[in-house]
Amino acid sequence: MDGMIGRSVTRTEDERLLTGRGSFSDDIVLPGQLWAAMVRSPHAHARIRGIDKAPALAMPGVAAVLTGADALADGLRRIPHNPTHSSPPDIILENRDGSDIYIPHQHVLPVDKARYVGEAVAMAVAETRAQAMDAAEAVAIDWEVLPAVVDTWEAAAPGAPKVWDEAPGNVCIDAEVGDRAAVEAAFAGAHYVASLRTAVARLAGVPMEPRAATAVWDADGNLTVWHGSGGVVRQKKELAHVLGVEDAKVRVVAGDVGGNFGTRNPMYVEAPLVAWAARRTGRPVKWRGDRTEIFLTDCQARDLAAEAEMAFDAEGNILALRSLNIGSLGAHTISFVPVTKGVEIICLAYRIPHVWIRAQAVHSHTPPTYPYRAAGRPEVHWITERLVEIGARALGLDRAEIRQRNLVRPDEFPHDNGLGLVYDAGDFPNNMALALDDADWAGFEARRAQSAATGRLRGIGVSTYLDLSTGAPFERSDVTVKPEGEIEVVIGTGDSGQGHCTSFAQIAADVIEAPFETIRVVQGDTARVKVGGGSHSGRSMRMGAIVITQAVDAILEKGKRIAAIALEVAEADIEYAGAQFRVAGTDRRIGLFEVARLAEAGEGLPDELRGPLRDEAQIEFRKAVIGNGAQVVEVEVDPETGVVTFPRYVAVDDVGRAINPQLIDGQTHGGIAQGIGQAIFEACAYDPESGQMRAASFMDYAMPRADVLPSFTTRITESPSPTNRLGIKAGSEGGTPPAPPAIVNAILDALHGLGVEHIELPATPLAVWQAIRNARSG
Numbered sequence: 092m093d094g095m096i097g098r099s100v101t102r103t104e105d106e107r108l109l110t111g112r113g114s115f116s117d118d119i120v121l122p123g124q125l126w127a128a129m130v131r132s133p134h135a136h137a138r139i140r141g142i143d144k145a146p147a148l149a150m151p152g153v154a155a156v157l158t159g160a161d162a163l164a165d166g167l168r169r170i171p172h173n174p175t176h177s178s179p180p181d182i183i184l185e186n187r188d189g190s191d192i193y194i195p196h197q198h199v200l201p202v203d204k205a206r207y208v209g210e211a212v213a214m215a216v217a218e219t220r221a222q223a224m225d226a227a228e229a230v231a232i233d234w235e236v237l238p239a240v241v242d243t244w245e246a247a248a249p250g251a252p253k254v255w256d257e258a259p260g261n262v263c264i265d266a267e268v269g270d271r272a273a274v275e276a277a278f279a280g281a282h283y284v285a286s287l288r289t290a291v292a293r294l295a296g297v298p299m300e301p302r303a304a305t306a307v308w309d310a311d312g313n314l315t316v317w318h319g320s321g322g323v324v325r326q327k328k329e330l331a332h333v334l335g336v337e338d339a340k341v342r343v344v345a346g347d348v349g350g351n352f353g354t355r356n357p358m359y360v361e362a363p364l365v366a367w368a369a370r371r372t373g374r375p376v377k378w379r380g381d382r383t384e385i386f387l388t389d390c391q392a393r394d395l396a397a398e399a400e401m402a403f404d405a406e407g408n409i410l411a412l413r414s415l416n417i418g419s420l421g422a423h424t425i426s427f428v429p430v431t432k433g434v435e436i437i438c439l440a441y442r443i444p445h446v447w448i449r450a451q452a453v454h455s456h457t458p459p460t461y462p463y464r465a466a467g468r469p470e471v472h473w474i475t476e477r478l479v480e481i482g483a484r485a486l487g488l489d490r491a492e493i494r495q496r497n498l499v500r501p502d503e504f505p506h507d508n509g510l511g512l513v514y515d516a517g518d519f520p521n522n523m524a525l526a527l528d529d530a531d532w533a534g535f536e537a538r539r540a541q542s543a544a545t546g547r548l549r550g551i552g553v554s555t556y557l558d559l560s561t562g563a564p565f566e567r568s569d570v571t572v573k574p575e576g577e578i579e580v581v582i583g584t585g586d587s588g589q590g591h592c593t594s595f596a597q598i599a600a601d602v603i604e605a606p607f608e609t610i611r612v613v614q615g616d617t618a619r620v621k622v623g624g625g626s627h628s629g630r631s632m633r634m635g636a637i638v639i640t641q642a643v644d645a646i647l648e649k650g651k652r653i654a655a656i657a658l659e660v661a662e663a664d665i666e667y668a669g670a671q672f673r674v675a676g677t678d679r680r681i682g683l684f685e686v687a688r689l690a691e692a693g694e695g696l697p698d699e700l701r702g703p704l705r706d707e708a709q710i711e712f713r714k715a716v717i718g719n720g721a722q723v724v725e726v727e728v729d730p731e732t733g734v735v736t737f738p739r740y741v742a743v744d745d746v747g748r749a750i751n752p753q754l755i756d757g758q759t760h761g762g763i764a765q766g767i768g769q770a771i772f773e774a775c776a777y778d779p780e781s782g783q784m785r786a787a788s789f790m791d792y793a794m795p796r797a798d799v800l801p802s803f804t805t806r807i808t809e810s811p812s813p814t815n816r817l818g819i820k821a822g823s824e825g826g827t828p829p830a831p832p833a834i835v836n837a838i839l840d841a842l843h844g845l846g847v848e849h850i851e852l853p854a855t856p857l858a859v860w861q862a863i864r865n866a867r868s869g
Contacts, residue, residue, distance in 0.1 A: 095597040095607055096817070099753035102593045104586075113347040116303035116319040121375040124305070125154055127365050128223035128378070130213035130230045131387070132205030135239035135456040135782020136252065139204060142213055143231040152218035153226045154372050157364075159200035159212065167367060169196040170358050171332045174427045180715040181561050182435050182511040184266035184427060184450055193263045195255045197423045199333065199360045199367070204237070206254055206422035207456050208783055209387030211360055216368045216376060239456035241777040243290065243396040243419045246455040254422055254454035261454045263424065268434050268510050269413075269447035277411035277445045281402035285481040291470045292774040292852050293394035293419065295792060296463050298587075300349025301385045302359065306366040307375035314341045316366055319348040321356040321585040322563075322625015327617045333363040334370070345615035351587035352464040352765070353627055354390045357425050386787040391775055392463030394419035395433065395470040401478035407486050407493040411445040412438065414474060418452050418467075421459035427452055429460060432559060433467035438508045439475050440519040440555040440719055441497045446509045456782050457775075462627060464765055465558065465824040469831055473852065476554045476832035480839070481848075490836070491527055491553055495520055498555065501810075512559070514717045517810045522743045523555060523721040529804055530723035530741040538725070538738070548728040549738075550841025554829035558718035560633060560821035563624025564711050568638035570599065570646060571705035574688035578605055580639060581613045583623010584631040589823060590754045591631065597750055598636050598817075602643045605670040605683060622709055629821025632750060633716055636817050641708035650686045653700055657681055657689055716812045718820040720744040722763075722829040726837040733860030735771055735838060737801035745808045747820030756805050759826040763803060766830020768795040771854050793855070842866070 107113060144156040174194060175183065186192060205212055215226035238252040245251055246261045254261055278284060304318040314336065320326050323343040331338045348355065361378050369376040380388070399414035414437065418430035434450045483493040498519040499506045506514040527533075535551045542549035569581040580599050584591060596610035613619050624630065647667055654672035655662040658679055666673045670683040686704060693701035725739040742759055749755055772793040776785040786792040811818025835854050839847060842859075845866040850858055 296354030298350030390461035429467035552837030554833035562628030562630035645706035762826020
């Protein structure tokens with residue numbers, strides 16, 4: 092039987108989804124169901140002086156109006172966010188002065204203040220969604236409007252309006268990483284220092300499916316919640332904590348999830364709120380957010396302010412890097428991961444002898460931030476790749492050659508980057524060389540001239556990338572071989588469009604040597620999934636492969652013992668291949684599924700071999716896996732409008748080992764699309780005075796569309812990671828981090844002749860047009 096790993100198998104999920112047989116959170120409709128609607132703050136910062144429920148309770152169909160005071164009276168606990176959940180090899184940021192990090196508690200509904208526009212402060216429950224929404228509007232709140240701050244630079248400044256009165260200020264982390272003295276010495280001897288002050292715009296995750304949640308309790312006090320996320324085990328545990336019930340009493344079902352990218356992984360208030368409302372009313376309760384609610388209340392991402400410098404010698408060798416990175420947490424402290432990962436990976440694929448980072452995390456009157464595709468990495472890729480580009484221009488060096496000169500070479504692995512992270516394996520120079528060749532870097536000037544002849548400005552840009560895959564260290568798989576010819580694989584990750592049911596089935600089919608069609612993957616339901624870290628940080632395929640292969644190994648060992656008894660030979664005489672147990676040197680054999688039948692029958696077998704032919708594997712894996720690659724982008728700029736188009740886009744990705752190349756290409760395409768969005772379209776713009784989000788709908792929040800995306804040229808390379816049996820690295824997030832710097836570097840190359848030296852993200856048509864206009868006007 093041909094191996095299944097490395098084959099571009101068509102996704103098995105697609106027929107069901109394309110024919111309307113998916114089951115998403117909003118598809119759940121229960122008999123007797125009530126609807127919930129949230130009362131949301133219209134202010135970015137305001138004290139709640141009083142809430143009058145009476146007008147809403149008097150309206151038709153209203154079953155309840157609940158507040159933060161009611162939640163505390165009913166014993167609801169805070170949401171157990173774990174913002175410092177980094178585990179080795181991720182570093183842990185600690186305050187420079189040794190003080191404790193201030194982590195405020197988030198309750199399902201606040202009792203004192205609203206701290207961003209859209210924060211839920213009460214909930215109305217009624218017979219219909221329309222009645223619930225009307226009731227929510229009728230709740231009367233006495234507000235005391237307070238000063239607010241939404242800009243990250245301003246929030247970190249002394250004297251800024253405080254988000255949390257109990258804290259000394261808005262900065263809750265102020266850490267240092269690296270060797271400051273060595274960095275200062277290297278800068279003192281530098282031939283040239285490149286400098287960059289930048290503010291990376293805040294982004295929205297905008298999944299295709301808005302969030303929804305439905306909850307129901309049975310007569311025995313068991314709770315079931317249908318709520319799409321990237322990991323049901325975490326949701327189950329956190330729901331149980333908030334509601335004050337045992338974990339065993341809670342079941343969470345994710346079903347199909349219409350997009351995640353990380354922002355659907357944390358516990359949002361609406362899930363415990365509908366569960367609480369269902370318990371109080373004795374009826375199922377459902378909530379569904381509309382698109383504006385999702386823009387206002389989903390966790391957002393990026394939002395990094397930075398001031399960085401890079402030191403070079405006369406030949407373009409990087410001597411040192413230093414940076415002040417200020418990451419916005421928003422109003423609540425849900426995760427430090429973007430700030431942490433940005434620190435530990437800021438060197439990218441470059442050999443930088445000395446590095447020092449001052450990292451701050453700051454609160455502001457905005458929605459919380461959370462890891463979003465390639466958490467923390469796009470921001471620092473932007474910083475480092477812009478500094479390299481600036482250095483190349485100033486030193487008069489080829490922009491590709493300066494990068495090649497400074498890349499970590501294969502003979503330098505394992506490589507310590509000086510920030511607590513060790514790179515495991517890769518061929519960074521080869522990946523860049525392949526990208527340059529695929530993009531015909533050498534022939535670019537001829538294409539620039541062709542564009543100039545039509546009045547367009549053409550530029551080319553390049554960026555390396557490094558993708559750090561860590562995440563939750565625990566994972567489990569339960570594998571069962573059934574006599575009827577099915578192999579069930581239960582896994583604790585969470586699929587939101589990646590194609591897990593296909594790729595995990597390929598792994599299982601490959602190692603057990605059974606037909607691909609016999610594998611059925613089960614996930615997203617805590618009635619079946621006991622342990623699992625969910626999907627984030629590019630961990631799913633690597634962690635899933637480890638536990639699936641270990642569980643299959645155990646099943647085959649058990650199967651050999653059963654086959655030996657059935658065939659009346661010594662266990663050492665049994666060989667396994669092609670889903671058949673054979674007696675070595677003979678034609679005597681017994682099939683895998685027949686062995687499963689014998690195991691369930693149990694006749695003539697010792698006790699430990701009786702029962703279903705199944706086994707499980709559970710691991711704790713705390714090793715970094717480093718994906719890497721490069722992108723080369725060509726742009727054309729219309730100087731009259733500032734519109735940017737993409738004649739060529741090349742990406743090379745080292746994924747360690749490709750389970751399904753077609754799925755990896757799809758992940759790369761999607762990742763690049765999100766990178767293009769960040770580069771030239773997307774920004775969560777907030778009014779600096781009111782704190783109102785100016786882009787809370789698709790009318791104002793610009794998204795990349797199919798007609799602006801280019802045809803991508805992708806290439807997969809494989810430098811297997813030594814950390815796991817199949818050599819897998821992350822293959823889902825690499826498309827995103829290098830895209831913004833590669834694209835803007837290309838735009839600036841197109842505008843170089845005009846004297847334009849920098850454009851902030853996003854490089855919208857207006858921003859590009861203004862840069863051209865300013866350059867021409869002198």
